[in-house]
Amino acid sequence: MPPESVDAVTESLIRDRSLLSRTSTTERVAAILRDRITEGLFRPGDRLVEETIGTALGVSRNTLREAFRLLSHERLLDHRLNRGVFVRELSVDDVVDLFRVRRLVECTAIRHADTAPAAALRHLREAVESGEHAATDHAWLAVGTANMRFHQAVVELAGSARLEEMMRQVLAELRLVFHVMNDPRTFHEPYLARNRDILKLVEAGDRDGSEAMLSGYLTEAERQLVGAYSLLTR
Amino acid sequence: MPPESVDAVTESLIRDRSLLSRTSTTERVAAILRDRITEGLFRPGDRLVEETIGTALGVSRNTLREAFRLLSHERLLDHRLNRGVFVRELSVDDVVDLFRVRRLVECTAIRHADTAPAAALRHLREAVESGEHAATDHAWLAVGTANMRFHQAVVELAGSARLEEMMRQVLAELRLVFHVMNDPRTFHEPYLARNRDILKLVEAGDRDGSEAMLSGYLTEAERQLVGAYSLLTR
DNA sequence: AACATAGATATTGTTGAACAATCCAACAAG
DNA sequence: CTTGTTGGATTGTTCAACAATATCTATGTT
Numbered sequence: 001m002p003p004e005s006v007d008a009v010t011e012s013l014i015r016d017r018s019l020l021s022r023t024s025t026t027e028r029v030a031a032i033l034r035d036r037i038t039e040g041l042f043r044p045g046d047r048l049v050e051e052t053i054g055t056a057l058g059v060s061r062n063t064l065r066e067a068f069r070l071l072s073h074e075r076l077l078d079h080r081l082n083r084g085v086f087v088r089e090l091s092v093d094d095v096v097d098l099f100r101v102r103r104l105v106e107c108t109a110i111r112h113a114d115t116a117p118a119a120a121l122r123h124l125r126e127a128v129e130s131g132e133h134a135a136t137d138h139a140w141l142a143v144g145t146a147n148m149r150f151h152q153a154v155v156e157l158a159g160s161a162r163l164e165e166m167m168r169q170v171l172a173e174l175r176l177v178f179h180v181m182n183d184p185r186t187f188h189e190p191y192l193a194r195n196r197d198i199l200k201l202v203e204a205g206d207r208d209g210s211e212a213m214l215s216g217y218l219t220e221a222e223r224q225l226v227g228a229y230s231l232l233t234r
Numbered sequence: 235m236p237p238e239s240v241d242a243v244t245e246s247l248i249r250d251r252s253l254l255s256r257t258s259t260t261e262r263v264a265a266i267l268r269d270r271i272t273e274g275l276f277r278p279g280d281r282l283v284e285e286t287i288g289t290a291l292g293v294s295r296n297t298l299r300e301a302f303r304l305l306s307h308e309r310l311l312d313h314r315l316n317r318g319v320f321v322r323e324l325s326v327d328d329v330v331d332l333f334r335v336r337r338l339v340e341c342t343a344i345r346h347a348d349t350a351p352a353a354a355l356r357h358l359r360e361a362v363e364s365g366e367h368a369a370t371d372h373a374w375l376a377v378g379t380a381n382m383r384f385h386q387a388v389v390e391l392a393g394s395a396r397l398e399e400m401m402r403q404v405l406a407e408l409r410l411v412f413h414v415m416n417d418p419r420t421f422h423e424p425y426l427a428r429n430r431d432i433l434k435l436v437e438a439g440d441r442d443g444s445e446a447m448l449s450g451y452l453t454e455a456e457r458q459l460v461g462a463y464s465l466l467t468r
Numbered sequence: 469a470a471c472a473t474a475g476a477t478a479t480t481g482t483t484g485a486a487c488a489a490t491c492c493a494a495c496a497a498g
Numbered sequence: 499c500t501t502g503t504t505g506g507a508t509t510g511t512t513c514a515a516c517a518a519t520a521t522c523t524a525t526g527t528t
Contacts, residue, residue, distance in 0.1 A: 025510075066300055073307045083520065100392070162332070166400055293483085317508085318508070
């Protein structure tokens with residue numbers, strides 16, 4: 001085997017490394033809890049008792065505590081000393097701050113569409129389409145998920161792994177808010193058409209136009225969300 | 235006592251809350267390790283053995299592992315399954331990504347100087363001055379610290395707690411790079427004058443000017459850092 | 469009835485020991 | 499010089515224990 005092709009082989013194997021990565025029990029527990037929180041099984045304010053959850057999942061208290069630490073750091077859980085961990089409850093101020101971050105990051109990211117990795121644009125299109133399909137099926141929860149993916153894809157345009165990771169967290173936090181509202185349709189359906197329009201502007205290379213429309217989206221979504229949320233948290 | 239001043243008192247007490255908050259052993263351990271890493275006692279690639287560190291600090295392995303989880307999540311430690319935790323080693327790609335984030339966030343934040351909280355502008359000025367003082371004392375490490383605080387203050391202009399938190403982490407990661415370089419003067423002194431200039435432009439309300447100069451700073455710092463770093467990590 | 473107090477109880481915080489799983493280095497065999 | 503094998507070291511995970519803290523309950527007071 002010639003040396004060049006050896007290098008090619010090892011290169012491709014290195015890319016496979018992520019596939020075979022085993023994970024610790026702690027990480028798997030964290031993943032499960034994260035899913036249950038973002039899907040709404042555990043709701044904001046719920047207390048997660050170590051012994052109850054530990055025996056339910058069949059893991060020891062120590063392992064569970066490590067998982068709790070991870071999720072607290074992600075702001076999904078709220079660890080109060082000597083009192084236990086609770087599913088995070090966002091204040092209105094938190095929602096405002098989350099949208100400040102979104103506006104800053106997303107609006108800047110969308111201006112980088114021309115230099116964006118190809119995958120990002122593809123994800124953008126896929127998100128728009130899967131949202132529209134979900135809407136024709138009246139699957140409003142799926143519409144919400146697609147909407148999240150749309151905005152995640154917007155951030156991908158900036159081409160920074162750390163920014164994507166940060167946005168994953170920001171959107172996960174926002175899910176905590178969505179779940180205390182009972183009507184996902186109201187909060188997601190109106191934005192389907194707008195996502196399609198934004199995509200068009202991006203593909204046309206209209207930086208100012210796409211940013212303006214995205215900014216308008218965020219402002220309106222924030223107003224709607226804060227309005228409904230401030231009534232509930234009183 | 236009139237009601238207004240009662241509110242003022244409680245307000246100030248609420249601000250004191252962070253001072254008296256007790257902390258768990260885990261968090262204190264994490265804080266110590268974080269300091270030792272950012273100050274350079276532990277260097278990138280160093281392995282942190284559970285038993286060694288645990289007995290040295292007088293805490294149990296379980297507690298220490300929780301602290302390790304926190305710092306791994308902050309990207310200061312690298313937790314490899316069954317192999318142990320190591321002080322994170324940044325690749326050149328990591329450095330590039332970090333600067334991508336910085337450029338995006340800082341350049342956008344500095345445009346918000348007009349609506350920024352008063353404290354942010356004050357921090358900006360203080361950082362410039364303490365950097366200049368440190369330079370006259372030839373305290374080059376302190377110059378570096380002041381430089382970090384300058385950029386942290388730039389992010390504060392955006393007025394988002396989450397963004398500040400994110401930037402704290404980004405800058406902590408960058409410290410990992412600075413510590414493998416041996417000459418802090420080379421990497422920080424040239425930017426003292428520039429920070430002063432940027433501050434002037436901000437105070438003059440020149441959004442485009444301050445952004446341009448900050449962007450230029452970041453581009454040059456990145457080039458310098460990547461150039462020196464890619465020689466070392468080979 | 470509202471309130472304070474003091475136990476009693478449950479839960480978290482932290483430890484230490486134990487054992488299985490895994491890695492790593494050194495050595496042996498082909 | 500590569501491929502098994504073996505032994506020691508370290509991590510992954512569990513368990514049981516106890517101290518520290520919070521929460522609940524009952525009791526007594528005004």
